[in-house]
Amino acid sequence: MSTPIPFLPAHEIARQVRSGELSARQVTEAVLEHIARVDGIPGQLGGDPQAEPDKVHAFITLTAKRALTQAETVDARIAAGEDPGPLAGVPFTVKDIFTVEGTPSTAASRMLANFIAPYTATPVERLENAGAVMLGKVNLDEYTFGSSSESSAFQPSPRNPWNLDRVPGGSSGGSTAAVAAGEGALSLGTDTAGSIRQPAAFCGVVGVKPTYGRVSRYGLIAFGSSLDVPGPVARNVTDAALMLQVMAGADPHDSTAVTLPVPDYLSGLEKGVRGLRIGLSPDYFRITYPDPQDGSLREEALPEAIRTAVLKAAEALAAQGAEIVEDVPMPHTRYGIPAYFVISRVEAASNLHRFDGVKYGYRTSQPVADLREMYRKSRGEGFGVQPKLRILMGMYVSAAQYSEQYYNRALRIRTLIRRDFERVFDPAGAYRLDALLTPTTPTTAFPMQDVYGDSVLMQYADQLTVPANHAGIPGLSLPGGLDAEGLPLGIQLLGPDFSESTLFRIGRAYEKATAEEAWRATTPKIVHG
Amino acid sequence: MEYEAIIGLETHIQLNTETKIFCSCKADSWNDPPNTNICPVCTGLPGVLPVLNKAAVEKAVLLAHAMHSEIRPVSYFDRKNYFYPDLPKGYQISQYDQSLAHGGYLDVPMRDGEMRRVSIHKLHIEEDAGKTKNEQGRRLIDFNRCGVPLIEMVTGPDIRSAEEAAQYLIRLRQLLRWLGVSEADMEKGHLRCDANVSIRPKGADYLNPKTEIKNVNSIDAVRQAIETEIKRQIRAVEGGGKVEAWTLSWDEDSGTLSKMRSKETEADYRYFREPDLLPIHMDEAWKSEILAAFPELPLERRTRFMAEYGLPAYDADLLTAERSLSDYFEAAVSAYGGDPKRVSNWLLNDVMRMLNESGKTAGELRLTPQFLAEIIKMVDKGTVNTPTGKGLLEKTEETGKSPREIVEAEGLGQVSDSEAIRQICAQILADNPEQVARYRGGKTGLLGWFMGQVMRATRGKADPNTTRRILQELLDTSA
Numbered sequence A: 001m002s003t004p005i006p007f008l009p010a011h012e013i014a015r016q017v018r019s020g021e022l023s024a025r026q027v028t029e030a031v032l033e034h035i036a037r038v039d040g041i042p043g044q045l046g047g048d049p050q051a052e053p054d055k056v057h058a059f060i061t062l063t064a065k066r067a068l069t070q071a072e073t074v075d076a077r078i079a080a081g082e083d084p085g086p087l088a089g090v091p092f093t094v095k096d097i098f099t100v101e102g103t104p105s106t107a108a109s110r111m112l113a114n115f116i117a118p119y120t121a122t123p124v125e126r127l128e129n130a131g132a133v134m135l136g137k138v139n140l141d142e143y144t145f146g147s148s149s150e151s152s153a154f155q156p157s158p159r160n161p162w163n164l165d166r167v168p169g170g171s172s173g174g175s176t177a178a179v180a181a182g183e184g185a186l187s188l189g190t191d192t193a194g195s196i197r198q199p200a201a202f203c204g205v206v207g208v209k210p211t212y213g214r215v216s217r218y219g220l221i222a223f224g225s226s227l228d229v230p231g232p233v234a235r236n237v238t239d240a241a242l243m244l245q246v247m248a249g250a251d252p253h254d255s256t257a258v259t260l261p262v263p264d265y266l267s268g269l270e271k272g273v274r275g276l277r278i279g280l281s282p283d284y285f286r287i288t289y290p291d292p293q294d295g296s297l298r299e300e301a302l303p304e305a306i307r308t309a310v311l312k313a314a315e316a317l318a319a320q321g322a323e324i325v326e327d328v329p330m331p332h333t334r335y336g337i338p339a340y341f342v343i344s345r346v347e348a349a350s351n352l353h354r355f356d357g358v359k360y361g362y363r364t365s366q367p368v369a370d371l372r373e374m375y376r377k378s379r380g381e382g383f384g385v386q387p388k389l390r391i392l393m394g395m396y397v398s399a400a401q402y403s404e405q406y407y408n409r410a411l412r413i414r415t416l417i418r419r420d421f422e423r424v425f426d427p428a429g430a431y432r433l434d435a436l437l438t439p440t441t442p443t444t445a446f447p448m449q450d451v452y453g454d455s456v457l458m459q460y461a462d463q464l465t466v467p468a469n470h471a472g473i474p475g476l477s478l479p480g481g482l483d484a485e486g487l488p489l490g491i492q493l494l495g496p497d498f499s500e501s502t503l504f505r506i507g508r509a510y511e512k513a514t515a516e517e518a519w520r521a522t523t524p525k526i527v528h529g
Numbered sequence B: 001m002e003y004e005a006i007i008g009l010e011t012h013i014q015l016n017t018e019t020k021i022f023c024s025c026k027a028d029s030w031n032d033p034p035n036t037n038i039c040p041v042c043t044g045l046p047g048v049l050p051v052l053n054k055a056a057v058e059k060a061v062l063l064a065h066a067m068h069s070e071i072r073p074v075s076y077f078d079r080k081n082y083f084y085p086d087l088p089k090g091y092q093i094s095q096y097d098q099s100l101a102h103g104g105y106l107d108v109p110m111r112d113g114e115m116r117r118v119s120i121h122k123l124h125i126e127e128d129a130g131k132t133k134n135e136q137g138r139r140l141i142d143f144n145r146c147g148v149p150l151i152e153m154v155t156g157p158d159i160r161s162a163e164e165a166a167q168y169l170i171r172l173r174q175l176l177r178w179l180g181v182s183e184a185d186m187e188k189g190h191l192r193c194d195a196n197v198s199i200r201p202k203g204a205d206y207l208n209p210k211t212e213i214k215n216v217n218s219i220d221a222v223r224q225a226i227e228t229e230i231k232r233q234i235r236a237v238e239g240g241g242k243v244e245a246w247t248l249s250w251d252e253d254s255g256t257l258s259k260m261r262s263k264e265t266e267a268d269y270r271y272f273r274e275p276d277l278l279p280i281h282m283d284e285a286w287k288s289e290i291l292a293a294f295p296e297l298p299l300e301r302r303t304r305f306m307a308e309y310g311l312p313a314y315d316a317d318l319l320t321a322e323r324s325l326s327d328y329f330e331a332a333v334s335a336y337g338g339d340p341k342r343v344s345n346w347l348l349n350d351v352m353r354m355l356n357e358s359g360k361t362a363g364e365l366r367l368t369p370q371f372l373a374e375i376i377k378m379v380d381k382g383t384v385n386t387p388t389g390k391g392l393l394e395k396t397e398e399t400g401k402s403p404r405e406i407v408e409a410e411g412l413g414q415v416s417d418s419e420a421i422r423q424i425c426a427q428i429l430a431d432n433p434e435q436v437a438r439y440r441g442g443k444t445g446l447l448g449w450f451m452g453q454v455m456r457a458t459r460g461k462a463d464p465n466t467t468r469r470i471l472q473e474l475l476d477t478s479a
């Protein structure tokens, strides 16, 4: 039986659309139909979190009409003999933290529920220019603040297509749930501490956190500006590489987007891993977190299934000719979360200042005595609990009398984490690694409503992903099998700055090495209807 | 007791870049309706990012260099966080601990000829906020000014009187225009000034609490406001009270200061590095490229004009008030080749009037320095007389033609042939026997009338000296 259109790889759709085997309209219609079958009602303000528990609920805004118009444009270009672009007719979704002209750009917050963006984010614009067809905006944690997508003001929040009682992860949970469920071949997410890689791991898809500056942030509603990176979510490595190829590169609207040329990610994809040095670090096989009662540091080994998945991946890569380097010390990994807590919240509090009810977005409808009260009420009513927590902590640790103790100290930790990576990737150093191979997450997808509310513990779900954000280096999360409950496991590759090509190459080699494994043939529950 | 005032000035200088500092909107919105020069970036829409306008940095480097400030090889932008409706991002992008430049000074000549060195404490780049106005119980916001590039420059407490503060601003304004970095028009807010004022017994070495005066929009206002505040502080102290650290607002119309707020605690702006912008790397190559065109500064040029051209201080001061005028002067002197003082006289007496009337700068005149030199030379040689020469200034400016061409085309050349003049004079005497009789009867004041008649007959071309000599000769010799 041939693969149904919603589950065709992006590169296959583009090939068939470009060659005329399929029209973009046909693809779009098929995927829209599939969405109508699996997604259920979109998230909405005041929506019931428990509504339609048998559906995915990836979307906040489905832009079906816009998608069909775009698809027709692609078909018209092909008919006119023009190049429709490398992503011709590929349906994709956008995490609703990016602006897209003329569409609601909500950040999953009441604050921006009525905000129609007057301009389009650079990565979205580049995808559309490449012929990709945007299906709509998908759900996330409010302002990306979370690891389960449940903190969205738009309910119901997305569910994990592999097990609808589980979270899809977050904050790009709508993106990964959509891609896993066949609601678009690609999705544009963002990663501030693991927000692409963690939900990708939970949903059994490929997630890329590119090097900081590789993809423009213009149009990304900022969380932690020094950490945020837009990146691809896809069902396979080739599609992720193709998507990044289109998005990456300098942007006159973002001076932190680097001007370094973008390499051809696809040409080296099939080269294999012979001669590459891939490291394993014990510091990535445990998590360290403060005891909620007495604050003392506690250490916990990762679940056996996750450990095994990573070690098996190492064996598979070794069998392909990679050199596995064990016992690579990454001593500052454990400080990643505390430092992230401070840095991201200082930046977030400042980034959220602009949402004041003055110019756009939510403004209180209650009577107000003065300007301060208008601010207080608008922000008090417009923000959910997660933004408020971040504002409180961000304001506190950046106050003049505390910033040396917290913020500046966190910045120093950040430098130390960066040095951990520099040391092991140094081509003249003791380890000379091309990449580190680690688990993506300490757990598989947790039950809905399980961890939400305990934001400290939820944050420790990011312990293995956040170091890459501190350091600015690229990370790639790959599906690495299923645990005993049938939930996806994620493995992660981390490499030096701008080593995306190498990570894709290793990822692709791993895909090929495991192509025949039974779990590869397993599909998410929802697909079987 | 005798008191002395301790004054420091905080200036905000609007740079005259084409576009704003972090977007491509037009920077100058004078005369434009509210909210017409705005875009997603400068109105702080979700998701936008600032992109630094290099021209703002380059102008700031010119100013920093002129202030003898040390320019940091690496400087950073920081966020200054506070809420205000006309600050659309809720933070201002500014520079905090590692600003573009630090230190430096400006030498300010005082009226008594003494030079006062005013030190510079802070010099940094930042973006402007918008404007708020209250109207009929509503608060209206104009975002046009958001993102206009500013330099904030703060002096040390080195100024000792209202007059010195005024002189500092006059020299700063002159320098800003000279460097071409700002229009420096205080009335238009291109140059804004807050003054910190305290007093102490003369000779004391401690500092008393200071007040900050805001909202002073002209140099005269700065002078008046500081004078008023010094008197108020002295009155307060002599009356047994004390000066509190207030922020005061100057009301220009009534000439009074009013208390805006007490200033006991500094606001916490929670400064941190702006993650959306890269550091400014001011390497030697870029710096020397910027400073390659660094001009001779007004005070240096003033000194040189006195030494090189033998000009009196008065002339040198006026000629270096504005760069275009001083360039014009030098070009005219070089084209003229004669006494520079003569060029200065023509410039300060006549050309200045043309400039004031037309609002042009010297560099914009069609009467080029070469044409001016040509006119003075024609007068020197007697080709035209002085009044004709002065008339030629306007004619050259109007037509853009060379003065020599105008003289030839209009036949304005001076008649110095005494025989021709003698004939005309004789004819006029013959035509006006009554006036001749009255003159000879003692009304010698009529000589001027006869001069006028000759000039009218010759359309002003007769050499006045020759005419006067011949008329006197003919009139004084009884027929």
Ligand SMILES: [Zn+2]
Binding pocket: B020, B023, B024, B025, B037, B038, B039, B040, B041, B042, B043, B147
């Ligand atoms: Zn703008």
